[in-house]
Amino acid sequence: EVQLVESGGGLVQRGGSLRLSCAASGFTFSSYWMHWVRQAPGKGLVWVARIKSDGTYTSYADSVRGRFTISRDNAKDTVELQMNSLRVDDTAVYYCARVPVFGGLRVDLWGQGTMVTVSS
Amino acid sequence: QSVLTQPPSVSAAPGQNVTISCSGSSSNIAKNYVSWYQQLPGTAPKLLIHDNSKRPSGIPDRFSGSKSGASATLGITGLQTGDEADYYCGTWDSSLSAVVFGGGTKVTVL
Numbered sequence: 001e002v003q004l005v006e007s008g009g010g011l012v013q014r015g016g017s018l019r020l021s022c023a024a025s026g027f028t029f030s031s032y033w034m035h036w037v038r039q040a041p042g043k044g045l046v047w048v049a050r051i052k053s054d055g056t057y058t059s060y061a062d063s064v065r066g067r068f069t070i071s072r073d074n075a076k077d078t079v080e081l082q083m084n085s086l087r088v089d090d091t092a093v094y095y096c097a098r099v100p101v102f103g104g105l106r107v108d109l110w111g112q113g114t115m116v117t118v119s120s
Numbered sequence: 121q122s123v124l125t126q127p128p129s130v131s132a133a134p135g136q137n138v139t140i141s142c143s144g145s146s147s148n149i150a151k152n153y154v155s156w157y158q159q160l161p162g163t164a165p166k167l168l169i170h171d172n173s174k175r176p177s178g179i180p181d182r183f184s185g186s187k188s189g190a191s192a193t194l195g196i197t198g199l200q201t202g203d204e205a206d207y208y209c210g211t212w213d214s215s216l217s218a219v220v221f222g223g224g225t226k227v228t229v230l
Contacts, residue, residue: 044221045210047219047220047221050219095165104171105152105155105211107167107210110164110165110166
């Protein structure tokens with residue numbers, strides 16, 4: 001089955017760290033860009049970060065640059081998001097997302113999401 | 121404040137048609153493809169339309185997309201109760217070098 005499964009969410013104090021993981025299956029993982037998108041409770045979708053199919057390029061939203069790091073392991077079909085210096089406004093459901101290399105930028109596969117709660 | 125502007129809500133009776141607008145600028149919608157996503161309550165988003173007007177396999181032709189200049193539109197014909205969801209537009213912003221989404225539109229079937 002083609003799917004993305006996130007893990008690693010939870011409750012953390014402000015200033016703390018958390019590492020999210022996303023396991024891919026059912027498709028050729030190394031052929032896709034991978035992104036993280038988050039959604040605060042009751043709010044809309046917000047892009048967080050992306051990583052190129054071979055892992056050689058990454059980019060981040062201004063709100064997380066310098067605090068979050070995206071990485072991938074194409075041998076294990078996983079993508080991770082290391083989150084440091086967490087703030088209360090980082091509280092959200094974090095989705096792992098697959099983006100095809102060709103055509104317009106679109107997320108054609110989403111994970112089920114993992115909840116991150118940052119307490120004050 | 122989202123980079124792309126959508127109406128917060130639209131509503132219509134079953135069987136009727138609705139459209140959802142997505143307004144952007146010269147750095148995003150005007151020069152890049154637009155995608156649309158449907159998010160049913162309590163679930164992850166799902167790709168509905170890509171490359172402005174293309175439907176992925178399995179998406180009924182009741183859903184359509186179009187783009188003109190710096191704006192895009194999602195159309196839903198023959199509205200059904202199962203269409204009640206939040207709908208988001210998204211694209212790449214060449215100035216921000218970031219993926220951008222609209223704030224979302226809640227569709228209510230009366």
